[in-house]
Amino acid sequence: MKKFLLYVVVLLASMGAYAKPITIASIIKESYGDKEQVNFIYEKSGEDLFDEWSMGKLLKVTVGESEITFDYSQLSSDILTMTRVEQDGDTFLYEMTLNEDGNVVKVIQYENGVRDEDYVTFEYADERLINYKQIRGNEIEESIITYDESGHVNKVEIIDSGYDSENETILYEYELHIGTNQFGYLWDMFYNVDLDDFEWVAFSGYLGKPAKGLPSKITVSEDSGESVKILDWNTCVYGTPGWITVAEGDSVETFTIEWYENAACGVESIDVEGIPSIRFYDVNGVEVSGDAKGLVIERKGDGSTVKRLNR
Numbered sequence: 001m002k003k004f005l006l007y008v009v010v011l012l013a014s015m016g017a018y019a020k021p022i023t024i025a026s027i028i029k030e031s032y033g034d035k036e037q038v039n040f041i042y043e044k045s046g047e048d049l050f051d052e053w054s055m056g057k058l059l060k061v062t063v064g065e066s067e068i069t070f071d072y073s074q075l076s077s078d079i080l081t082m083t084r085v086e087q088d089g090d091t092f093l094y095e096m097t098l099n100e101d102g103n104v105v106k107v108i109q110y111e112n113g114v115r116d117e118d119y120v121t122f123e124y125a126d127e128r129l130i131n132y133k134q135i136r137g138n139e140i141e142e143s144i145i146t147y148d149e150s151g152h153v154n155k156v157e158i159i160d161s162g163y164d165s166e167n168e169t170i171l172y173e174y175e176l177h178i179g180t181n182q183f184g185y186l187w188d189m190f191y192n193v194d195l196d197d198f199e200w201v202a203f204s205g206y207l208g209k210p211a212k213g214l215p216s217k218i219t220v221s222e223d224s225g226e227s228v229k230i231l232d233w234n235t236c237v238y239g240t241p242g243w244i245t246v247a248e249g250d251s252v253e254t255f256t257i258e259w260y261e262n263a264a265c266g267v268e269s270i271d272v273e274g275i276p277s278i279r280f281y282d283v284n285g286v287e288v289s290g291d292a293k294g295l296v297i298e299r300k301g302d303g304s305t306v307k308r309l310n311r
Contacts, residue, residue: 026040069085228248229248
């Protein structure tokens with residue numbers, strides 16, 4: 001069963017027109033001085049990568065020294081396969097069964113040609129992923145995902161039946177609109193939900209519709225305590241981020257986004273003349289006055305942000 005991918009339509013309110021699809025080419029993650037690049041390679045290349053509204057299938061993802069490839073040749077039998085090859089040659093094959101909507105419902109895994117007894121299942125409601133279950137013998141780890149009426153993820157419960165495991169509850173808050181839905185497939189990067197290699201299956205369009213929006217605050221509650229992550233980004237000409245930061249206390253991860261169709265997306269915040277600054281935040285996402293001491297994030301009326309240090 002074939003499933004055409006990712007129809008991305010961006011409304012340019014100021015122009016009253018639609019832009020061509022804007023598609024992620026690569027993401028560079030920087031954390032603690034380390035850098036890792038993720039590249040996305042699609043079915044077509046060069047100037048004819050897109051027609052007016054659509055893009056080709058995702059063929060390959062490179063994550064550092066690892067290479068992930070997709071095989072769509074068995075879609076007519078409701079089978080999708082994905083292979084990950086590590087730098088040392090270790091090979092992991094995922095054989096995925098699709099439902100009538102073309103979404104993955106069960107995964108059998110092979111490591112270096114040997115079938116793993118563990119397996120994975122997915123469940124959906126209204127074509128949105130609501131359950132990710134990892135079955136390891138008698139142990140089950142289950143991620144239960146709920147959405148609001150608009151399609152934003154508002155809660156994830158992670159329940160692990162394993163010995164000495166710790167359950168989690170993740171809550172989300174949103175402030176700004178994001179003009180592309182591809183971020184809604186990146187569960188681990190931007191929603192704190194670890195889907196392992198299946199994040200790339202989601203990105204290929206086979207784990208249901210993407211979540212809408214990008215959270216500005218993620219709160220993770222465990223038995224051992226609570227942690228908070230604050231997401232911040234700039235906005236480019238099409239309303240898409242050129243970088244995203246994920247801050248947890250003094251720790252900051254930076255993701256630089258490169259697009260196939262975006263000529264005006266840099267790492268500096270866009271400052272639109274004549275639109276006043278409306279709100280100010282500290283690094284923990286708490287609203288403060290504009291003259292508060294320390295690092296202050298100024299969020300403008302057009303959605304762009306500027307960081308400044310008040311002494």
